[in-house]
Amino acid sequence: MIALDAFGGDRAPGEIVAGALLAHRQGVPVVLVGNGERLRGKVPHGLTVIHSPEVVEMDEPATTPLRRKPDSSIRKIFELVRDGQAEAAVTCGHSGAAMACALHVLGPVPGVTRPPLATVVPRKDGGQLVLLDLGANVDCKAEVLAQFAVLGDAYARAVLHIDRPRVALLANGEERGKGNEQVKQAWELLQAIATREQGMPSGLQFVGNIEPLAALRGDCDVLVCDGFVGNVMLKTVEGTVEVVGRILREEILRRSSDRFAAWLLSGAWRRFRQRTTYDNVGGALLLGVNGVAVVGHGRADARAVASALRFAHGCVQAGLTGQVRAQVGSRLLV
Amino acid sequence: MIALDAFGGDRAPGEIVAGALLAHRQGVPVVLVGNGERLRGKVPHGLTVIHSPEVVEMDEPATTPLRRKPDSSIRKIFELVRDGQAEAAVTCGHSGAAMACALHVLGPVPGVTRPPLATVVPRKDGGQLVLLDLGANVDCKAEVLAQFAVLGDAYARAVLHIDRPRVALLANGEERGKGNEQVKQAWELLQAIATREQGMPSGLQFVGNIEPLAALRGDCDVLVCDGFVGNVMLKTVEGTVEVVGRILREEILRRSSDRFAAWLLSGAWRRFRQRTTYDNVGGALLLGVNGVAVVGHGRADARAVASALRFAHGCVQAGLTGQVRAQVGSRLLV
Numbered sequence: 221m222i223a224l225d226a227f228g229g230d231r232a233p234g235e236i237v238a239g240a241l242l243a244h245r246q247g248v249p250v251v252l253v254g255n256g257e258r259l260r261g262k263v264p265h266g267l268t269v270i271h272s273p274e275v276v277e278m279d280e281p282a283t284t285p286l287r288r289k290p291d292s293s294i295r296k297i298f299e300l301v302r303d304g305q306a307e308a309a310v311t312c313g314h315s316g317a318a319m320a321c322a323l324h325v326l327g328p329v330p331g332v333t334r335p336p337l338a339t340v341v342p343r344k345d346g347g348q349l350v351l352l353d354l355g356a357n358v359d360c361k362a363e364v365l366a367q368f369a370v371l372g373d374a375y376a377r378a379v380l381h382i383d384r385p386r387v388a389l390l391a392n393g394e395e396r397g398k399g400n401e402q403v404k405q406a407w408e409l410l411q412a413i414a415t416r417e418q419g420m421p422s423g424l425q426f427v428g429n430i431e432p433l434a435a436l437r438g439d440c441d442v443l444v445c446d447g448f449v450g451n452v453m454l455k456t457v458e459g460t461v462e463v464v465g466r467i468l469r470e471e472i473l474r475r476s477s478d479r480f481a482a483w484l485l486s487g488a489w490r491r492f493r494q495r496t497t498y499d500n501v502g503g504a505l506l507l508g509v510n511g512v513a514v515v516g517h518g519r520a521d522a523r524a525v526a527s528a529l530r531f532a533h534g535c536v537q538a539g540l541t542g543q544v545r546a547q548v549g550s551r552l553l554v
Numbered sequence: 555m556i557a558l559d560a561f562g563g564d565r566a567p568g569e570i571v572a573g574a575l576l577a578h579r580q581g582v583p584v585v586l587v588g589n590g591e592r593l594r595g596k597v598p599h600g601l602t603v604i605h606s607p608e609v610v611e612m613d614e615p616a617t618t619p620l621r622r623k624p625d626s627s628i629r630k631i632f633e634l635v636r637d638g639q640a641e642a643a644v645t646c647g648h649s650g651a652a653m654a655c656a657l658h659v660l661g662p663v664p665g666v667t668r669p670p671l672a673t674v675v676p677r678k679d680g681g682q683l684v685l686l687d688l689g690a691n692v693d694c695k696a697e698v699l700a701q702f703a704v705l706g707d708a709y710a711r712a713v714l715h716i717d718r719p720r721v722a723l724l725a726n727g728e729e730r731g732k733g734n735e736q737v738k739q740a741w742e743l744l745q746a747i748a749t750r751e752q753g754m755p756s757g758l759q760f761v762g763n764i765e766p767l768a769a770l771r772g773d774c775d776v777l778v779c780d781g782f783v784g785n786v787m788l789k790t791v792e793g794t795v796e797v798v799g800r801i802l803r804e805e806i807l808r809r810s811s812d813r814f815a816a817w818l819l820s821g822a823w824r825r826f827r828q829r830t831t832y833d834n835v836g837g838a839l840l841l842g843v844n845g846v847a848v849v850g851h852g853r854a855d856a857r858a859v860a861s862a863l864r865f866a867h868g869c870v871q872a873g874l875t876g877q878v879r880a881q882v883g884s885r886l887l888v
Contacts, residue, residue, distance in 0.1 A: 344797045392785035436793035451726035459770035460794035463678045471822040488805040
């Protein structure tokens with residue numbers, strides 16, 4: 221069962237409930253969590269509601285559900301996971317509050333000190349690139365970057381079914397010695413882990429430093445960076461998609477402003493948007509906590525909410541949390 | 555006169571000489587600098603050569619022209635600027651060596667401790683975004699980020715003719731308090747400068763933190779970050795252009811693999827590439843040294859070399875170095 225925060229997101233509860241229904245029809249077991257009175261008459265047949273009266277607004281501090289609003293839906297979804305009543309928690313609400321609740325309520329996996337947010341980005345070769353951290357931890361020491369690498373590796377194996385994921389550090393050049401201070405130190409840590417585990421099927425395959433261009437082309441499966449850099453990279457991808465799409469459309473329509481070109485573009489553009497927008501991925505996964513925790517986009521519509529639910533469901537079915545615990549335990553605690 | 559390193563770049567000297575000729579025909583005064591014997595018979599009518607026998611290879615240390623090869627072309631171009639025989643230096647060779655030579659030979663403008671590399675990126679609104687640092691300084695303190703802001707402001711005024719450039723710090727959110735430690739401190743420094751200069755025509759217009767998406771849409775003119783983050787952002791833009799272009803082409807051709815679609819795309823694709831590749835900008839500018847120093851792309855072909863030369867020429871004609879000295883002097887030394 222996936223616990224969904226019905227009052228998280230700019231378009232809550234309407235689009236959230238609609239997304240829950242979409243996912244429900246696709247076979248994803250979902251329960252809505254939120255104020256039952258405010259949801260009365262809005263919940264379609266087949267969906268159930270767990271009552272949780274309080275709502276955390278976007279302009280409140282991240283600690284609000286922990287301090288001032290203990291009965292908020294954004295906290296309740298994680299309590300349901302902790303208590304075994306749900307297997308995953310999904311919210312499109314206040315991301316800082318969601319992370320605080322996940323960490324406080326579920327707790328970190330032993331060996332993890334700073335759970336990162338991860339997502340997947342489409343690569344040029346048709347594969348998927350796991351990118352982390354997306355912004356949960358802005359300033360990171362080398363040891364924290366090494367944790368991210370191990371967590372990303374576990375995710376790629378469990379959910380993407382990649383045998384030996386190629387794990388890389390995001391840097392400003394491929395040679396050893398490139399990168400800022402933290403990256404240089406993390407390189408040494410990861411190289412040591414990879415050397416120790418050489419030849420083992422579960423061994424970390426550390427491929428060194430990588431530049432964004434090579435990563436987006438397909439030269440690695442897991443790309444590790446601190447939350448500041450990862451946030452910049454993810455949003456640069458989003459921004460460039462907008463700019464580039466606009467320029468390419470302008471150029472196609474420049475010399476051929478006829479019906480055929482417009483028709484060609486409208487369909488292609490729709491399919492292009494489907495392949496490149498966040499809606500497809502569904503959200504960011506908080507890795508390294510005891511349970512599946514997905515933070516969706518604040519602007520999520522019903523389709524994006526359904527994606528986030530399917531994403532969480534996939535992580536549950538893959539046994540992500542158990543795999544993460546096994547991998548982290550064998551590595552970081554030794 | 556622009557001094558061009560004839561032996562810098564993967565395709566030197568052939569494409570470099572061809573690029574010099576292109577720019578020369580477009581009215582850019584250019585002199586080739588390099589080994590006269592190796593250039594014999596290769597220099598077209600109208601171009602002159604200043605002899606400088608040694609060549610720095612890409613796999614040599616950045617300090618090679620300063621220590622082991624004092625007669626290298628990559629060093630000579632900056633000596634010509636220092637001695638008043640040229641107004642700008644352009645190389646597509648070893649970028650580390652170029653920066654070391656520029657700093658050592660030309661020296662920094664008083665008040666600047668860490669000259670940054672800057673370039674312009676096309677924005678969605680049709681404008682140009684000045685991005686710096688692109689990788690000259692990987693680890694930067696807040697004071698250094700503040701220098702970048704002042705230098706980027708001077709560049710935007712002098713070369714892009716923007717009256718009061720909107721200067722922003724690249725961050726993972728727009729609110730004050732977002733960003734890593736250095737960004738948070740730089741925010742305070744820049745806010746103080748902007749407050750002090752409020753109402754002055756030459757005053758710094760600091761618009762605070764900005765995310766990549768907003769910057770690429772057009773919400774600022776100058777985007778400041780450390781060299782690690784700037785390098786990641788620039789190369790993410792390049793990588794995303796590749797990925798996105800490929801996906802969009804695939805989708806357009808998917809349901810319409812006929813001659814018309816292919817024709818439509820071939821022309822549009824060519825114009826799109828022209829608007830989005832580095833060739834158009836021509837290179838990165840090392841700001842804050844006593845002279846115009848442009849580092850072109852290592853893979854530059856003749857067209858890209860000509861762009862770099864025109865770019866340098868534009869900076870010279872705009873009186874960039876004098877403007878930078880005036881702005882930095884009045885700000886950072888007070």
